[in-house]
Amino acid sequence: xxxxxxxxxxxxxxxxxxxxxALKGMALTFKHMVNPDKxxxxxxEEQTELHxxxxxxxxxxxxxxxxxxxxxxxxxxxxCPANCIRLVGGEDDQGxxxxxxxxxxxxxxxxxxxxxxxxxxxxxxxxxxxENAEYSRSRFVYDLDRLMEQxxxxxxxxxxxDPRSE
Amino acid sequence: MDMLQPISGVPALVAMVGKVLAVxxxxxxxxxxxxxxxxxxxxxxxxxxxxxxxxxxxxLQPIADGIKNFLKExxxxxxxxxxxxxAGPMLSITPALVTIAVVPFAAPLPTPxxxxxxxxxxxxxxxxxxxxxxxxGVYGLxxxxxxxxxxxxxxxxxxxxAQMVSYEVALGLSLVSxxxxxxxxxxxxxxxxxQEMGFWFAFPLSLGFILFLISAFAETNRLPFDxxxxxxxxxxxxxxxxxxxxxxxxxxxxxxxxxxxSALMATLFFGGWDLPGxxxxxxxxxxxxxxxFDAAGAPILAQPAWWKTLLTLAGFGxxxxxxxxxxxxxxxxxxxxxxxxxxxxxxxxxxxxxxxYVMVVSATVLVLDLLEVSYGFTFGLVLTLVSGLCTVAFLxxxxxxxxxxxxxxxxxxxxxxxxxxxxxDAGAPGLSGD
Numbered sequence: 054x055x056x057x058x059x060x061x062x063x064x065x066x067x068x069x070x071x072x073x074x075a076l077k078g079m080a081l082t083f084k085h086m087v088n089p090d091k092x093x094x095x096x097x098e099e100q101t102e103l104h105x106x107x108x109x110x111x112x113x114x115x116x117x118x119x120x121x122x123x124x125x126x127x128x129x130x131x132x133c134p135a136n137c138i139r140l141v142g143g144e145d146d147q148g149x150x151x152x153x154x155x156x157x158x159x160x161x162x163x164x165x166x167x168x169x170x171x172x173x174x175x176x177x178x179x180x181x182x183x184e185n186a187e188y189s190r191s192r193f194v195y196d197l198d199r200l201m202e203q204x205x206x207x208x209x210x211x212x213x214x215d216p217r218s219e
Numbered sequence: 220m221d222m223l224q225p226i227s228g229v230p231a232l233v234a235m236v237g238k239v240l241a242v243x244x245x246x247x248x249x250x251x252x253x254x255x256x257x258x259x260x261x262x263x264x265x266x267x268x269x270x271x272x273x274x275x276x277x278x279l280q281p282i283a284d285g286i287k288n289f290l291k292e293x294x295x296x297x298x299x300x301x302x303x304x305x306a307g308p309m310l311s312i313t314p315a316l317v318t319i320a321v322v323p324f325a326a327p328l329p330t331p332x333x334x335x336x337x338x339x340x341x342x343x344x345x346x347x348x349x350x351x352x353x354x355x356g357v358y359g360l361x362x363x364x365x366x367x368x369x370x371x372x373x374x375x376x377x378x379x380x381a382q383m384v385s386y387e388v389a390l391g392l393s394l395v396s397x398x399x400x401x402x403x404x405x406x407x408x409x410x411x412x413x414q415e416m417g418f419w420f421a422f423p424l425s426l427g428f429i430l431f432l433i434s435a436f437a438e439t440n441r442l443p444f445d446x447x448x449x450x451x452x453x454x455x456x457x458x459x460x461x462x463x464x465x466x467x468x469x470x471x472x473x474x475x476x477x478x479x480x481s482a483l484m485a486t487l488f489f490g491g492w493d494l495p496g497x498x499x500x501x502x503x504x505x506x507x508x509x510x511x512f513d514a515a516g517a518p519i520l521a522q523p524a525w526w527k528t529l530l531t532l533a534g535f536g537x538x539x540x541x542x543x544x545x546x547x548x549x550x551x552x553x554x555x556x557x558x559x560x561x562x563x564x565x566x567x568x569x570x571x572x573x574x575x576y577v578m579v580v581s582a583t584v585l586v587l588d589l590l591e592v593s594y595g596f597t598f599g600l601v602l603t604l605v606s607g608l609c610t611v612a613f614l615x616x617x618x619x620x621x622x623x624x625x626x627x628x629x630x631x632x633x634x635x636x637x638x639x640x641x642x643x644d645a646g647a648p649g650l651s652g653d
Contacts, residue, residue: 072618075553082552086263093268 056103098115105209108164109182111157111195112203114175121201122176125150129168129177137161155197168209178207223508223520226333233337246319248542250474251281257437257547262550272588277283288467289431296367303366308461308468313361314352315475321345322409322482325532326501326506334508337492337528338407338475345405346394349483350387353438353550356476357383357512360440362446363469364457375456378558379447382437385565386444390434392573396427396580400602410491411502414510416599421488425611426576428488430569437565440473442550446561481542482535489538492531499527572613579609 072217103109114122123141141154166179181204187193195203245363254271262269267541270277285526325337330340342348347652357379366378401409413419421428437444448456458469485491493499500510510521556564583605592598 065632070618078552081549082264082548084258085266088263088266090266091263091268092266093262095268172256191630 058147059216063168071154081100103181103183105181105183105184107183108179108208109113109205110180111162111168111179111183111201111205112180112205112209113155113197113200113202114178117118119156121152122174123152123155124174125152125155126173128171132167134165134167135161135163148197152197153200155200157195157200159193159195160190166208169208180205180207182206222511223329223523224333225503226330226335228332230330230332234330234380235339238335238337242315242319242324243494243536246316246478247471249415249470249478251285252473253477253543254284254470255280256543260544261278261551264548281386285467288464291463292466293366294460294462296369298368299460300368301368303309303362304460305357305465307363307366307457308465308472309359310362311352311356311473312468312472314359315472315479317487318352318479319347319475319482321348321406322479322486323410323491323537324366324482326499328525329521330526336407337501337532341405341407343405345407345409346398348497350391350394350481352386353476353479354383355471357486358467358519359472360457361460363448367457367460369460371455372455372457372459375447375449375453375459378449378453379440379457382440382444382565383562385562386434386437386569389430389565389569389573389634390438390572391435392651393427393430394487395423395577396549399577399581399584400424406486406491407502408425409487410499413490414500414502416594417497417596418599418603419488419490423599423606424580425606426572427523427580427606428484429610429613430576431488431575432484433569434565435484435564436546436549437561438482439476439546441477441546443556444552444561446558449555451555477543477546481546484542485535487537492535492614494531494534498537499531561591568617578611585602 078095116122125140127140127142130136130138130140137158137160139154139156139158140152142150143153144150164179168177169175169179173176179198180203186195225231233304251359258280259269259277270280271455273279297299318325320339321342323336323338323341328335360379361376363380364372364374364499367373397409398404400420400423401412401418403409403412409420416423436442438446446456447453448458450456458466461469501508502511504518508521508523509518513519544645578612580602583602587598587601592601
């Protein structure tokens with residue numbers, strides 16, 4: 054859309070009116086007052102539909118047996134530009150790697166979604182979610198259990214073959 | 220017949236206490252709900268829906284606001300003058316609340332013990348009392364602005380006093396015409412004279428009403444005259460440093476000023492509790508409650524009834540609420556005047572107009588008296604015509620851009636732009652400076 058400049062034409066001196074303009078304005082405000090179409094969204098009852106690529110707080114995908122899908126490869130803490138992911142990896146007796154500690158500081162996070170893009174096993178996701186209120190700041194460091202508990206929908210990655218996600 | 224005696228003795232005392240309590244409660248309730256109305260109407264005007272969470276349709280919002288204000292932290296600036304800082308809100312709320320006492324709000328109510336006048340204090344100096352007390356309210360603003368020791372608050376206080384002085388004059392002068400017609404300063408008499416004339420004074424004194432309306436907006440510091448608060452210029456002006464209940468008291472003061480001004484406009488210019496028709500007329504005349512005079516000049520006795528009291532109360536309420544609505548409606552439509560515009564409107568337009576109008580009205584009344592036109596419908600009709608002409612002339616004058624003009628150069632560029640042209644003559648001596 055082209056940028057347009059609105060030129061405000063001022064009335065010439067001696068030709069401006071105050072009263073008529075004021076009455077016109079009052080008629081306008083009255084019209085708006087009795088207009089039943091309000092723009093307010095009654096938020097808790099009426100939810101906003103979030104965009105499919107909305108990037109909100111994270112969630113960790115889990116296997117059917119409840120283990121996190123994460124293989125502790127270390128790509129997400131490496132790629133994270135805000136350095137908000139803390140990962141300590143471990144190995145079980147069958148040689149499977151798993152995260153011993155996996156924490157995301159959601160205050161530090163810039164929600165770029167690069168962790169989700171880089172993850173080779175599609176374990177960590179950013180989510181389509183924004184209701185994150187807590188009573189203390191410490192609650193915003195999400196640990197592994199917390200990330201696995203999240204059940205909000207995950208963000209769709211950008212698909213180069215469908216750039217407008219149509 | 221002894222039904223029509225004014226109430227006296229112990230029942231009168233009980234009635235008085237009852238009226239005081241009722242009026243005070245009603246005032247506080249109306250003030251509380253005007254704040255809600257302000258928020259609701261502002262929201263509707265801006266296509267929002269306004270507070271709707273506390274109670275059905277947000278009806279309990281004022282109570283929630285009150286609780287919140289009680290629980291908030293009281294702040295006291297370290298450099299404030301403690302005494303006047305605390306006294307300021309009190310000084311501002313007291314005059315705002317006591318002025319409503321002299322406004323009659325319904326037709327007299329007949330009871331088994333006598334007739335009760337529906338007014339808290341029918342004092343013989345009615346309008347003077349209101350003028351005196353409403354201008355006392357500005358002390359609260361000036362002193363709180365000064366004692367806060369904050370430059371914005373101080374400027375707000377200064378502006379409040381300047382504005383009050385400027386518009387009090389026009390307000391007082393616009394009332395002179397009412398007093399000339401009413402012949403008395405008690406508000407019951409003003410209502411009675413409107414009933415007797417068969418005209419609400421807004422018609423025979425239309426220009427007086429317009430002047431009173433504008434001055435009342437300025438006196439109550441409401442937009443477009445909210446110079447003392449002027450959020451975009453002075454933070455919030457005189458109450459910048461106030462929090463909690465002290466702030467709330469300024470708020471209550473502002474809204475009860477609005478209520479008083481609305482009730483006054485209804486009483487002085489729209490017949491008070493009078494409803495169209497002569498059925499509700501009632502006035503104490505030589506110890507008799509009369510509804511009017513017959514052709515021979517003999518008094519006709521009034522027939523007060525409880526339903527008449529209720530209906531007139533509703534009528535008075537409706538008129539007052541309309542003016543409260545007008546206050547809110549104007550506030551959310553018009554932008555604030557510049558300070559110099561406020562001053563020039565007050566001194567260069569309102570004051571001369573009010574003075575001239577007093578002369579026009581008094582001359583008309585004098586001529587009508589000389590022609591021996593008795594006080595009544597014809598009297599009112601002639602005054603209506605004369606005032607109508609004055610009003611049209613006044614509005615015509617006000618509507619050209621003598622007061623408000625666009626703060627910009629004319630857009631038609633073929634017109635010569637009048638600007639001071641500096642003569643530059645390179646050869647002239649003295650330009651190089653010495």
